[in-house]
Amino acid sequence: MVRAMRTLIRHQWRQGRSAFLAFGAILVIAACLLDTALTLLWSFDAQYDRRQEALAVADIDIVIPQSAASANLERQLSALDGVADVEAHPAVLADSDIPDFRGADFTIRTLVSDADTARRLNRYRHVTASQTGGDLYIPQYVAEFGQFKPGQDLVLRMDGHEERLRIAGTIEDMEFGNAGSGILAFTMPHDAFDAFLDRHRQDAVTEYAVRIDGDATLATVRKDLGTFLDAHGIPVAATLDRQTVRTVRTMVSRIVVLVLTVFALLVALVSLALCAFQIGNAVRRERVDMGILKAIGYTGRTVARTMLAPYLLASLAATLAGILLSLPLVHAVGSLVAMQSGLDYQAAIDLRAWAVTLAALAGLTMLCASTALHGVRRLKPIDAIRTRPAGRRRQARPLAALPGNARTAILLAQACASRPRNLLIAVMSACMTILLAFCATLAYNAALRPDNLYDTLSTETPQLAVATQPGAAREAAGRIASIEGVDDVLDYTTEYVTIDGNRIPAFVSDDFAAARNDIHYDGQHPTDERQIALGSALAAAHPIGSQVAVTHGDEVRSYTVVGFLQSVNDGGAVCELTDAGYVRLEPGFDAASHTLYVYCDGEETAQVAERIKDHADGLVGQVTDTNRMRLASQRMVGTVLVAVSVAILAIALFLVLLVLMMVVQTSIARDRHRLGILKAIGYTSRQLRAETAMVLLPAGCVGALLAAVLCAGGMLPAVQALFATMGVMRSHFELPWALPAAVAVLLAALQLACAFGFARPIRGMAAVDLIRQ
Amino acid sequence: MSTTTPTDTRQADAPIVSARGLTKAYDAGDHPQCVLRGLDVDIHRSDFTVIMGPSGSGKSTLLHALAGLDRPSGGTVTFDGKDITAMGDDDLAVFRRHACGFVFQQHQLLDGMSLMDNAIVAGALTMRSKRDIIAKARTLFTQVGLDERTWQRAATQVSGGEAQRASVVRALVNDPALVFADEPTGALNSHHAQAVLDVFTRLHHRGQGIVMVTHDRHSALRGSRILYLRDGAIVDECRPGTYTADGGQGRERALSDFLERMGW
Structure with missing residues (x-):
C-alpha cells in the first residue's frame, strides 16, 4: 500500500511539477519573511534582555548636579522602600552638537563618564578599540548611525567649547546608548576624563544607578525617588528607567516585526489561494484516474492523501528553503535594527521561529488543501469514469442574456467560467494592491512629500x-x-x-x-x-x-x-x-x-x-542652518524608505508574474481543445491571447479596486497605528485618493500585459493538432 | 468511362480552390511519412465534392490543407485567387472565418455553452451585434431542423445528430464560400447520420459549396463529384450527377462501379 501510494504521489508530482514549484516559490517568500519576523521578535528582545542583565543595567537612573550629590544622599536613597542598591557615578552632562553626524549637525545631551572606574551597575561592554588608543569611547549608536570609526576624531561642541577627541573605541551601553532616551553616554580613559571634568566643572553631575527589590514596582519606586528628591530640594537633571529605555530602543524592531508579519501573511494568503486553485484543477484533470483508483479499491481518503502529499511536501521543502534564506535576511534586517537601537545584535538561529514558521505554513497548506480536496472523498467512481476529464461546468447565463455586444458577452462568459481562478486572481490582486499601496504611501511621504515624514517624527523645525x-x-x-x-x-x-x-x-x-x-x-x-x-x-x-x-x-x-x-x-x-x-x-x-x-x-x-x-x-x-540638517535627515530616511519600497515592489511583481504565469499556463492547458476549435473557425492567435488575458481582468479589477477602496479608507489609520507604536499620535502622512486608485489601475494594466505575454504559447498551437487531441 | 481525370473535370465556373503540387510529410523519426504526394486538384463552388479513399490515404490531410487549417509541406493552395499557403497564421485565421465553415467528425462544439452560444461565438467573428447573429442563427437552426428548446441546451445535453447539425449552423453562420466536413457522420448512428446528410444535400441544392471527407458509400452518394485518393494522390474521380430524394438507381450503380474499380 505504501509503495503504491508512493508511486501515485510521484505521478502527481510529475503531472503538476510547475504548479508545485510556483506554489513553493511563493511559500519560500512567505516563510522567509515570517521566520525573519519571528526570529527578530524573539532573538532581538532576548538578546536585549540578556545584555541588560550581563551589564547589570540599573532599574532607575537619576542624574543630579554634582554639587547636590553626597555619600549621605546615596545612603538615604538606598534606605528608601523598594531600593536594593545604589551606586554613584561622577559624570559630565551637557547639551552637545556633534558635527558631521552622517553629514549633518546632531544635537543631543551627552553624559561623559570615567571608563576606568569599576562599576557594579550600568557597566559598559567594549565592542571595538583603536590600535592607537584615544580620548573617547563612543556608543555603538554613534558609531553605526553617525558613521564614526575608532581612530577618527569626533568633535563635541559643549557650552561654546569645541572638544576634538580621538575615538578610542566603541562601547555598548544599555541605558544611555541610544538617542531615543534623550541622552547619549560617552566614556573616557581615567586621565582624559579628569581633564575633561576640569574643563566642564559647571556641568559636573552624579549619576545614581538604582536597583530595585525583586518585589518592588518600578513606577512606584521611581515616583518615590522623585518625591524624595523634590522634598529635599535636590534638582534632577535627568531620570530614566530601564523599561522606558527598552521600549524606545526596541521600537524599530517591533515595527519591522509587525510589517514583516503582515507581509508574510499576505504572501501566504496568495500561495494558499494558488494551492486551492491548482488542487481544483488537478481534481478536474485527474477525475477519471481518481474514479479508476476508487473503482479498483482505493478509498477516497487514500486518493485525497496522494493528491495532498505533494503539496505538503512542497510546503515543507519551501518553508525550509525560506527559513534558510531568512538567515541572511535576519542578519541584514538585524543590522539595520541594531544600528537604530544601539544594541550589538548578533543574528542567531531561533529554533522556536523555525518551528512556528514550519507549523504555521504547513498547517495552513494542509487546511487549505484538505478543504479543496473535500469533494474527492464523495466522488462516485462510475460518475468520474463516465464524465469527460476536462468537463466544464455549464455557463450560468446564455450569451444572449449577457450585456454588451457579442465579443463582450463572450468575454464576460469566459471571465465568469472559473470561480477558483477568479478567487485566486482577486486575492492576489487585493494582496498586491495593499502591498503596493503601502509602498506608494511610504514613497510618496518620504520622497515626494518628505516634510510629511519629517514633521511626523520631529517637532517644529524652521529653516x-x-x-x-x-x-x-x-x-x-x-x-x-x-x-x-x-x-x-x-x-x-x-x-x-x-x-x-x-x-x-x-x-x-x-x-x-x-x-x-x-x-x-x-x-x-x-x-x-x-x-x-x-x-x-x-x-x-x-x-x-x-x-x-x-x-x-x-x-x-x-x-x-x-x-x-x-x-x-x-x-x-x-x-x-x-x-x-x-x-x-x-x-x-x-x-x-x-x-x-x-x-x-x-x-x-x-x-x-x-x-x-x-x-x-x-x-x-x-x-x-536647521534646513541643512532637515534635508540631510530627510535624505537619509527617504533613501531607506525608498529602498524598502523598491524591495516590496520587487516581491510584489515577482508574485504577480508567478501567479499569472501559473494561471495562464493552466488555462491554456485546460482549454487546448477549445482554443483549437476557436482557431479552426477563424479566431486569430492574437484574439485568443487577448481573450485569455482579458478574462482575468474582471477578477483582478474587483480585487484591486476593493483593496484600493480599503487602502483609501484604511491605509492612513494603519500607518497611524504603526506610528503609534513609536509614540506618534498624529501622523502627517497624506494619501491622495488617486494613489491607491492609480496602484490598482497600474496593477490591472500590468496583469493584462503580463497575461497577454504569458499566453504567447497559443501562437505556436496548430488548430488541427488541438482538434485531433 | 464515366470517370475522368481531375484535369478533365473543369466546369464552366472557375474553381474556387486550386491545389498544385500539394505535398505533406510528417516527421516520423528517420523515415518521414509522406501523406500527400504532389497532388493537383480544383474545387468548384457549385459542387458537393466528396473525398474518399482507404484509411491513411490522406483524405483529412487534403481537406485540412485545402481549408487552410493545416500547412502543406510543399505546393500551393489558391483559394478564391489568394495563395493561402503564403499566409501567416493570423491571416489564415481571418481567411478561414470568412471563407470556410467546418464540420468535424466529433461535433467539436464548445461543451460549456448552449448550441446557440456556439453559433454566437462563431458569428462574433464577422458581426458585432448579438441581435443580428441570433437572428441569423435562428434561421439556420430552423433550416437544419432544430427547435428553440434544443438550441438553448448545452452540447453535452443533446444527441450526437443534434450536436452535429448545430455544428453545421456554426459553420454556416458567417456565409462561407465552402463548407468543409471531415467525416461528419462518422460518429453518428444511421438515423442521425441521415438527418445530417439531408441537411448537407439541402444546402448544396441551395448553392452552398461543400467538400466532405467520408469513407461511407451512403454518405458519398450525396456528392455531385467523388474524388478517390490513394497513397496521397487523386487516382480518379466520378460525377454521378446531382442527388435526388429518391436516390436514383443510376447514381448508386455508377458510384458502386467507380468504387469497385478503385478496389473499395
Missing part, C-alpha cells in the same frame, strides 16, 4: 534657528522679519523644566498657531500663563483639565493641562508653555537669550543666514 542676545529677542525678531527672503519669524525657545521628577524640554512661545508643524494631537496649545500642553508620555498621568506641578530651579508652579503633544525624539516627554507661563517659573526669561525660528521658503538658507548676521549684528548670536 534657520537664531539665538538672540539676552533681552534682544523682540528687536531681533523685528529686524530679521524685514530682511529680504524672510517669510516669517517666530519666537520659539526650548527650555528645560521638571515634571514628575523628569527634566524635559519645554517649548516656549506665544504663538504656537504660527508654527508650521502642528504637533498637538488632542486638546489645544496653551494660550495663557496658567496653561500647559504635555507630551504623550505624560498624557496618561495628567489628563486634560487636570493640574500639573512644574519645577524649574527652586520654583514650583501649577498649570492646567489643555492639550497633548507628540515628540518621537524625546519619547513624548515634552511640554509647551506660553512666554508668560514660563516667566512664572523663570522671571528673567524676557531678559534672557531666546531662539527665533526663521522661515524663508524657497530661499538659499546660507545666504539668508549671512543677511541676518549682517542686518541684526549685535542682536543675534549663533545662526544654525
Whole structure:
C-alpha cells in the first residue's frame, strides 16, 4: 500500500511539477519573511534582555548636579522602600552638537563618564578599540548611525567649547546608548576624563544607578525617588528607567516585526489561494484516474492523501528553503535594527521561529488543501469514469442574456467560467494592491512629500534657528522679519523644566498657531500663563483639565493641562508653555537669550543666514542652518524608505508574474481543445491571447479596486497605528485618493500585459493538432 | 468511362480552390511519412465534392490543407485567387472565418455553452451585434431542423445528430464560400447520420459549396463529384450527377462501379 501510494504521489508530482514549484516559490517568500519576523521578535528582545542583565543595567537612573550629590544622599536613597542598591557615578552632562553626524549637525545631551572606574551597575561592554588608543569611547549608536570609526576624531561642541577627541573605541551601553532616551553616554580613559571634568566643572553631575527589590514596582519606586528628591530640594537633571529605555530602543524592531508579519501573511494568503486553485484543477484533470483508483479499491481518503502529499511536501521543502534564506535576511534586517537601537545584535538561529514558521505554513497548506480536496472523498467512481476529464461546468447565463455586444458577452462568459481562478486572481490582486499601496504611501511621504515624514517624527523645525542676545529677542525678531527672503519669524525657545521628577524640554512661545508643524494631537496649545500642553508620555498621568506641578530651579508652579503633544525624539516627554507661563517659573526669561525660528521658503538658507548676521549684528548670536540638517535627515530616511519600497515592489511583481504565469499556463492547458476549435473557425492567435488575458481582468479589477477602496479608507489609520507604536499620535502622512486608485489601475494594466505575454504559447498551437487531441 | 481525370473535370465556373503540387510529410523519426504526394486538384463552388479513399490515404490531410487549417509541406493552395499557403497564421485565421465553415467528425462544439452560444461565438467573428447573429442563427437552426428548446441546451445535453447539425449552423453562420466536413457522420448512428446528410444535400441544392471527407458509400452518394485518393494522390474521380430524394438507381450503380474499380 505504501509503495503504491508512493508511486501515485510521484505521478502527481510529475503531472503538476510547475504548479508545485510556483506554489513553493511563493511559500519560500512567505516563510522567509515570517521566520525573519519571528526570529527578530524573539532573538532581538532576548538578546536585549540578556545584555541588560550581563551589564547589570540599573532599574532607575537619576542624574543630579554634582554639587547636590553626597555619600549621605546615596545612603538615604538606598534606605528608601523598594531600593536594593545604589551606586554613584561622577559624570559630565551637557547639551552637545556633534558635527558631521552622517553629514549633518546632531544635537543631543551627552553624559561623559570615567571608563576606568569599576562599576557594579550600568557597566559598559567594549565592542571595538583603536590600535592607537584615544580620548573617547563612543556608543555603538554613534558609531553605526553617525558613521564614526575608532581612530577618527569626533568633535563635541559643549557650552561654546569645541572638544576634538580621538575615538578610542566603541562601547555598548544599555541605558544611555541610544538617542531615543534623550541622552547619549560617552566614556573616557581615567586621565582624559579628569581633564575633561576640569574643563566642564559647571556641568559636573552624579549619576545614581538604582536597583530595585525583586518585589518592588518600578513606577512606584521611581515616583518615590522623585518625591524624595523634590522634598529635599535636590534638582534632577535627568531620570530614566530601564523599561522606558527598552521600549524606545526596541521600537524599530517591533515595527519591522509587525510589517514583516503582515507581509508574510499576505504572501501566504496568495500561495494558499494558488494551492486551492491548482488542487481544483488537478481534481478536474485527474477525475477519471481518481474514479479508476476508487473503482479498483482505493478509498477516497487514500486518493485525497496522494493528491495532498505533494503539496505538503512542497510546503515543507519551501518553508525550509525560506527559513534558510531568512538567515541572511535576519542578519541584514538585524543590522539595520541594531544600528537604530544601539544594541550589538548578533543574528542567531531561533529554533522556536523555525518551528512556528514550519507549523504555521504547513498547517495552513494542509487546511487549505484538505478543504479543496473535500469533494474527492464523495466522488462516485462510475460518475468520474463516465464524465469527460476536462468537463466544464455549464455557463450560468446564455450569451444572449449577457450585456454588451457579442465579443463582450463572450468575454464576460469566459471571465465568469472559473470561480477558483477568479478567487485566486482577486486575492492576489487585493494582496498586491495593499502591498503596493503601502509602498506608494511610504514613497510618496518620504520622497515626494518628505516634510510629511519629517514633521511626523520631529517637532517644529524652521529653516534657520537664531539665538538672540539676552533681552534682544523682540528687536531681533523685528529686524530679521524685514530682511529680504524672510517669510516669517517666530519666537520659539526650548527650555528645560521638571515634571514628575523628569527634566524635559519645554517649548516656549506665544504663538504656537504660527508654527508650521502642528504637533498637538488632542486638546489645544496653551494660550495663557496658567496653561500647559504635555507630551504623550505624560498624557496618561495628567489628563486634560487636570493640574500639573512644574519645577524649574527652586520654583514650583501649577498649570492646567489643555492639550497633548507628540515628540518621537524625546519619547513624548515634552511640554509647551506660553512666554508668560514660563516667566512664572523663570522671571528673567524676557531678559534672557531666546531662539527665533526663521522661515524663508524657497530661499538659499546660507545666504539668508549671512543677511541676518549682517542686518541684526549685535542682536543675534549663533545662526544654525536647521534646513541643512532637515534635508540631510530627510535624505537619509527617504533613501531607506525608498529602498524598502523598491524591495516590496520587487516581491510584489515577482508574485504577480508567478501567479499569472501559473494561471495562464493552466488555462491554456485546460482549454487546448477549445482554443483549437476557436482557431479552426477563424479566431486569430492574437484574439485568443487577448481573450485569455482579458478574462482575468474582471477578477483582478474587483480585487484591486476593493483593496484600493480599503487602502483609501484604511491605509492612513494603519500607518497611524504603526506610528503609534513609536509614540506618534498624529501622523502627517497624506494619501491622495488617486494613489491607491492609480496602484490598482497600474496593477490591472500590468496583469493584462503580463497575461497577454504569458499566453504567447497559443501562437505556436496548430488548430488541427488541438482538434485531433 | 464515366470517370475522368481531375484535369478533365473543369466546369464552366472557375474553381474556387486550386491545389498544385500539394505535398505533406510528417516527421516520423528517420523515415518521414509522406501523406500527400504532389497532388493537383480544383474545387468548384457549385459542387458537393466528396473525398474518399482507404484509411491513411490522406483524405483529412487534403481537406485540412485545402481549408487552410493545416500547412502543406510543399505546393500551393489558391483559394478564391489568394495563395493561402503564403499566409501567416493570423491571416489564415481571418481567411478561414470568412471563407470556410467546418464540420468535424466529433461535433467539436464548445461543451460549456448552449448550441446557440456556439453559433454566437462563431458569428462574433464577422458581426458585432448579438441581435443580428441570433437572428441569423435562428434561421439556420430552423433550416437544419432544430427547435428553440434544443438550441438553448448545452452540447453535452443533446444527441450526437443534434450536436452535429448545430455544428453545421456554426459553420454556416458567417456565409462561407465552402463548407468543409471531415467525416461528419462518422460518429453518428444511421438515423442521425441521415438527418445530417439531408441537411448537407439541402444546402448544396441551395448553392452552398461543400467538400466532405467520408469513407461511407451512403454518405458519398450525396456528392455531385467523388474524388478517390490513394497513397496521397487523386487516382480518379466520378460525377454521378446531382442527388435526388429518391436516390436514383443510376447514381448508386455508377458510384458502386467507380468504387469497385478503385478496389473499395
